[in-house]
Amino acid sequence: MSWLSQKKEWWGIKSIILTCNTVMGAEGEESIEERYFISSLPMRIEETERAVRGHWMVESYHWHLDVTFREDGNHTLEKQASYNLNIMRKLSLNILKLIEVGSKALSMKKKRYAIGTNPEKHLETILNL
Structure with missing residues (x-):
């Protein structure tokens, strides 16, 4: 998460959201993807x-x-x-x-x-x- 140090440059940022998604591969294997969202929404x-x-x-x-x-x-x-x-x-x-x-x-x-x-x-x- 080295990009987090740049947060001072993001005007209006109020939250950073992390989602963990379970993804099924073509062979039936399961993996977890982490996605980050930078948001101006309050933390609700x-x-x-x-x-x-x-x-x-x-x-x-x-x-x-x-x-x-x-x-x-x-x-x-x-x-x-x-x-x-x-x-x-x-x-x-x-x-x-x-x-x-x-x-x-x-x-x-x-x-x-x-x-x-x-x-x-x-x-x-x-x-x-």
């Missing part, structure tokens, strides 16, 4: 917990948009078309989160692929959401 656990969870919920959503739909690779220049594509990706992502495809849990990318290969099979389920 309920407020900081809500802020950290909210931050990671947004990060997770954007990660899914990039990984599942390769949004960062899209270079649509026309503003309205880009806006419309963004809405369609978000709508599609929300549908993928709600729908079950097959008998086992699939990643968002695999769900998208499965629905894309046989859309008629899944159409009724999607329309009934």
Whole structure:
């Protein structure tokens, strides 16, 4: 934590938050990740917990948009078309989160692929959401 010595330079800092997250690896191994957040929030656990969870919920959503739909690779220049594509990706992502495809849990990318290969099979389920 050598960076902590720089805290005098951070204007408005009121708290440093440490979260410990248990992460499951691809092989089923468990590891613990420590994340630090520098915050202007007062040290009230309920407020900081809500802020950290909210931050990671947004990060997770954007990660899914990039990984599942390769949004960062899209270079649509026309503003309205880009806006419309963004809405369609978000709508599609929300549908993928709600729908079950097959008998086992699939990643968002695999769900998208499965629905894309046989859309008629899944159409009724999607329309009934």
